[in-house]
Amino acid sequence: MIDDTQLEQISTAKQRVSQTERIVPAFDYLDGFQLQRSKILEAIARVLDSGTLILGPEVTAFENEFAQYVNCKHAIGVSSGTDALVVALRVLDIGSGHEVITVANGPVPTIAAIRAVGATPRFIDVDPNNLQMDPQLVSQAITSATRCVLPIHMYGSPAPVFCIEKICREHGLALVEDCAQAHGTIVGDQHAGTIGKIGCFSFYPTKNLGGFGDGGMCVTEDPILAARMREQRCYGFRNDRVAHVEGLNCRLDELQAACLRVRLEYLPTSIAVRRQIAFYYQEQLACLDLQMPLIPSCGESSWHQFVVRFSRRDAWIQWFAKQQISVGIHYEHPVHLMPAYLRIAGGPDALPITEQVCKEVISLPIFPELRRDDMARVCQALRSGVEAGLT
Ligand SMILES: Cc1ncc(COP(=O)(O)O)c(C=O)c1O
CATH class of the missing domain: 3.90.1150.10 (Aspartate Aminotransferase, domain 1)
Known part of the structure; x- marks a missing residue:
């Protein structure tokens, strides 16, 4: 004994x-989860008891709260950061025969999204000092096929998007910001994601704002792009079950949205x-x-x-x-x-x-x-x- x-x-x-x-x-994430546990479980129970699992009040509330957080007019919840990029490129009419200028030191999904719409990535090098897209190289990469510049705010550090936005304006190109790593990143005095036409966020669990599964968000100031993104995430539907345009299924679900609302508070x-x-x-x-x-x-x-x-x-x-x-x-x-x-x-x-x-x-x-x-x-x-x- x-x-x-x-x-x-x-x-x-x-x-x-x-x-x-x-x-x-x-x-x-487990220690942090313990602090938020009761609120998260409450949020999950609220959704399960509500009878609404897809595109209901939690998604709407989270979209409003996220838009307020980044100080932007419209936020559209989608099913992942990759889908946020796909939806953004689709509503900007970027597709086959078009080139998108981007970087190659980031993860695969940014490129997978460009390929998913049928466009071709045109890679440029990064600035060795900050490992962000080198704005000096953007102009020389522009061809007659270029439609969009897609910098990533690498590691949550601000990419030089004001310089890039100026070049985009001069050449009639769309700027889409990949903000998957950049919730809370500030550029000048604005949140990352609000400088270009559309900002795309991921809620993959390891991200600054991580959910308990996959999720993503597009943000924009433009009401027409916002409406088109809402159509895109749900088969091209408006408030009916009619496909007004060819769309996808990449909705953020109520359970993730309810949990992300709690995570957003923190x-x-x-x-x-x-x-x-x-x-x-x-x-x-x-x-x-x-x-x-x-x-x-x-x-x-x-x-x-x-x-x-x-x-x-x-x-x-x-x-x-x-x-x-x-x-x-x-x-x-x-x-x-x-x-x-x-x-x-x-x-x-x-x-x-x-x-x-x-x-x-x-x-x-x-x-x-x-x-x-x-x-x-x-x-x-x-x-x-x-x-x-x-x-
Ligand atoms: C820079 C960047 N873009 C896009 C994505 C894709 O996000 P998700 O995993 O939510 O599809 C990620 C996440 O891995 C990322 O880090």
Whole structure:
């Protein structure tokens, strides 16, 4: 029989093991969920008890609240960030034979959306200082087939959309902002997504405003585009069951909308916490010789990711793994070099900066639930790595 002293010894030993073995997660929403749990469960029950699961009062309320948050007239809930981009491109009449200027250091969905409407991505390189679309390269990429410029606010940092918008205006092109990583990002004194014709957001669970499944939103100031996007997300219907135009089924559902309304209440706080974590990393790591992310001068980052560049990335990945720290890579494979897009995208060396940064980037853990001792472990791992001569 185990006595009390032995029990205590086991539990102390267990604690020690769990302390040394605890993996610092790259993302974990569970602590935050515990704080919001009763409100989320209440929201789910409200929807289930209401008898309305599709395009009901929760979607309408969430659209109004989100529009108010980004300070924009219209918000249209859709089923994912990818669908938000597809719907945006469709209502701008972008399709087969058209080119869309974009970047290749982001994720696949942006390009998948361009291809889904039958258009061709025309990739340009990024600015090596901030890893955002280089506005200097936009004009020279414009051809007679160009209809749209689609920058991504990478990592929640503001892309130079005011410069790009000016070029778009001069050439009669549509600017669509990919804001999937940029809820709470400020450009000038506006929210990302409100500078171009349409801003497209994702509510994928890891995003700044993450749901409990898939979801997305288009925002616009233009009432005609807004009405067309509402048609597009539901078979081309207006307030009838008649297809006035060829449309899709990509509606945000009531359950996600109800949960996202709760999450939206906490968004300003969670962005503030992300900024605090970024500030902590900047302060703690300032004395190390690292290629830290640039602090934007044209607005304010929402710090969706905190991306550091390392010339010996593989060694650093192993180093972090040894210290039980999960890190991310956003993104490892430039989209223009992926097999699916090689044929349309110009092949290797087309985008030298993109190709270089994709070999170097590591995203440190940053999410509102990240514990302070985990932040300290990340910084300690970087200090000891530098001391060990890894840079
Ligand atoms: C920049 C960017 N665009 C588009 C998307 C697509 O969003 P979703 O996963 O909701 O379709 C994502 C998310 O992965 C993203 O990061």
